[in-house]
Amino acid sequence: MRTALVTGVAGQDGIYLARSLRASGLAVVGTVAPGFAADDARRVYLDGVDLRPLDVRDGAALEALVVEVAPDEVYNLAALSSVGRSWEEPELTAATNAAPVERLVAALLRLRSERGHDARLFQASSAEVHGGAADSPYARAKAAADDVVRRARAEHDLFAVCGVLHNHESAVRPTRFVTRKIARSAAEIALGRRETVSLGNLDVQRDWGFAGEYVEAMRLQLAHDVPLDLPIGTGVAHSLADLLALAFAAAGLGDPGERVVQDPALLRPADTAVFVADPEPAAAALGWRAGVGFETLVAHLVAADLERLRTGIEEAPAYLDLRLPAGRR
Numbered sequence: 295m296r297t298a299l300v301t302g303v304a305g306q307d308g309i310y311l312a313r314s315l316r317a318s319g320l321a322v323v324g325t326v327a328p329g330f331a332a333d334d335a336r337r338v339y340l341d342g343v344d345l346r347p348l349d350v351r352d353g354a355a356l357e358a359l360v361v362e363v364a365p366d367e368v369y370n371l372a373a374l375s376s377v378g379r380s381w382e383e384p385e386l387t388a389a390t391n392a393a394p395v396e397r398l399v400a401a402l403l404r405l406r407s408e409r410g411h412d413a414r415l416f417q418a419s420s421a422e423v424h425g426g427a428a429d430s431p432y433a434r435a436k437a438a439a440d441d442v443v444r445r446a447r448a449e450h451d452l453f454a455v456c457g458v459l460h461n462h463e464s465a466v467r468p469t470r471f472v473t474r475k476i477a478r479s480a481a482e483i484a485l486g487r488r489e490t491v492s493l494g495n496l497d498v499q500r501d502w503g504f505a506g507e508y509v510e511a512m513r514l515q516l517a518h519d520v521p522l523d524l525p526i527g528t529g530v531a532h533s534l535a536d537l538l539a540l541a542f543a544a545a546g547l548g549d550p551g552e553r554v555v556q557d558p559a560l561l562r563p564a565d566t567a568v569f570v571a572d573p574e575p576a577a578a579a580l581g582w583r584a585g586v587g588f589e590t591l592v593a594h595l596v597a598a599d600l601e602r603l604r605t606g607i608e609e610a611p612a613y614l615d616l617r618l619p620a621g622r623r
Contacts, residue, residue: 297321299365300343301350301394302372304330306466307418309339310614311369311509316342323363325350325372335609339466351389353397360401364409367516369416370398373436376470377422380432391435392442399446399454412453416516417443419456421501421525421569444523453521457512460527460571463591464505465598465613472534473502476541477595483553484545485603490553494560496535499568501527504586504594506614514580527571528584540589544596590616 298315302308303324312322324340325348337345350356350372360368373391374380380387395417405411419440422433439456446452467474472493479491503526511526542550576582598613 295319295321296366297323297363298367298369299360299363300324300369300371301348301356302326302370303340303343303345304334304336305371305375306464306468306505307371307462307509307512308369309336309466310464310506311371311512312340312343313614314509314513315367320367323359323365325356325359336466338609338611339614350394353393356394356397357401357404360398361404361408364405364411365413367414367416368398368402369418369512369516370395370439371418373418374432377430377432380430380435384431387431388435388438391432392438395439395442399442399450399452402452402454403446403450406452414516414521415443415446415452415454416512417454417456418512419458419523421458421460421527421571423458440523447521453516455515455518455521456523457515458523458525458571459508460501460503460525460569462503462505462508462526463595465595466609467505467595473537473595474599476534476538477592478599480541480545480547480550480596481599481603483542484547484600487603490555491550492555492557492560493534493538494557496538496554497533497567499531499533499570501529501531501570502537502588502591503528503584504591504616506616507584507586511576511580511582514582515576518579522575522579524576524579525571525573526576526582527573528588529571529573530588531568531570532588536588537592540592541596544593545600586616 298320300308303312304326315322323344325346328347374387402413420436423437443454446454463473482488538550594616
């Protein structure tokens, strides 16, 4: 049985990816933060995954795990994923998002040298690296990790690739992310549980896709004949105001204008006005294109949060599916 190692397996992408890998017959070993509790509700998504508590900043432990598992595929998804938080904790961001990639590469080269075992590495990069906020601690750390991957490929002939991921969302996104925050707020307002939602700049435009599709692009990228760094996105940008309007409509609400409180504290020190992917390289190389439309995605986020609020069940496998049970949309 082939084995995949997924760092950050309890995050949004890790959950979808692990389930896809397991469905394809791979054994999956996934790292979780040391504080990941035995009763953490996210375990419901990770049935059959060999969970290993690990702080990816512990380079020796990370390398030892790779050597122990001897995986065929490695997906490095563990990261401090908030651009805003990176301004507050730049050193932690670098230690989490960049340094572990060097240890992963070292471990894979050691596996090759000592056992003749070749493994492939997928590094989750970010469109933020190329945007107007490329000087953020988050973007700098991701760019440094990308450089490690490219050097490993050029100097050691390691099959290592960067997937330059544009914004991708799902109902298992934490509420600290603006997409899920809006969906949750719209659901709570619809059910009379809150009055307003506080937001920052509504004019920013992003290329938002569905995380469940993006992990398939990751797998295709790692299975390709040659290692290629590719942008992963839909090729269509929408504003945060568009997302807000669709979320309110999906919740059966009217114009969100009177429900929005503008909060200057939520503005980033630097931001990119518009982010949009070029989908053609991935389509040409992998035959992959995003198929889930923006309206469908936003409706899915709201439907899942309405279901959560109605049932009191915060995490359930049904929330992963774009098609929630009939009558619950």
